Amino acid sequence: MKNLLLVSLVFLSVISATQAFAGDHCRRQDNRCEQNFRRADIYKELLTAEGGDVNDAKAGLETIDALSRDLGSSLNTTAANYIYILNLLGGSYYTQTTKSTILSISAYVNRNYQLADIVDYFADIYQAENRDVNDARIGLETAWIVAKTNRISLSKAVGLHIKLLNLLGGSYYTETTRTIYAQLANHGRYYPETFPIEDVYRAYVTLYEAENRDVNDAMTDLDVVMKGALACGNLQEALQEFTSILNSLGGSYYTQTAQKTYRDIFGL
Structure with missing residues (x-):
């Protein structure tokens, strides 16, 4: 009976110590314990989005980690935008394109525009450009320049770009749209x-x-x-x-x- 009581006390002591350590660990400023749980959840989401490809899921998580640090955004927010773009572009066949795209358009994130805003603008142009990634990226860059030079919001600049594209005939007239948009912007900027x-x-x-x-x-x-x-x-x-x-x-x-x-x- 004494031996059983002794074992029970030792077991309870170990459990208490473990819980105290885990609690202390999770209360650290960088929340490593909680962060690891989030990273595990994100990895599982990526694994599903990548059709079970372990390497692509790992590469996606690494990209999300790096981008989260660079932008100062949360892992969850960054991951949600990454997976959104991956699905938008067509899923697991477009992993590398997703990585290069999100890294490219993240350059437009600042105090006025969150990553989600930039992703939405990209997605709008992407659909207007008949799902052409390169044209959408260049279109977003063009809109960004117009917004700066003409002192309007990026939302307005993107909206005008899409309106002009549709006016001139859609994605078959991408180059013409860029040329005309630049000329319109020159008239408006002065x-x-x-x-x-x-x-x-x-x-x-x-x-x-x-x-x-x-x-x-x-x-x-x-x-x-x-x-x-x-x-x-x-x-x-x-x-x-x-x-x-x-x-x-x-x-x-x-x-x-x-x-x-x-x-x-x-x-x-």
């Missing part, structure tokens, strides 16, 4: 308060429709209209005057005549 890029875009849309959806004629029209807007201080009035002249001459067959007439009338 006078962002007077002529916001959203207004410049709307003016281009009006001219594009007036020119029977001719990309180049609409842009040369816009160049002339912007000069008129600078002269009179009002983009909408300058646009209305030009479209009035174009229509009175007979429409899109008389583009050059309309531009020359507009310049002559307003002394441009």
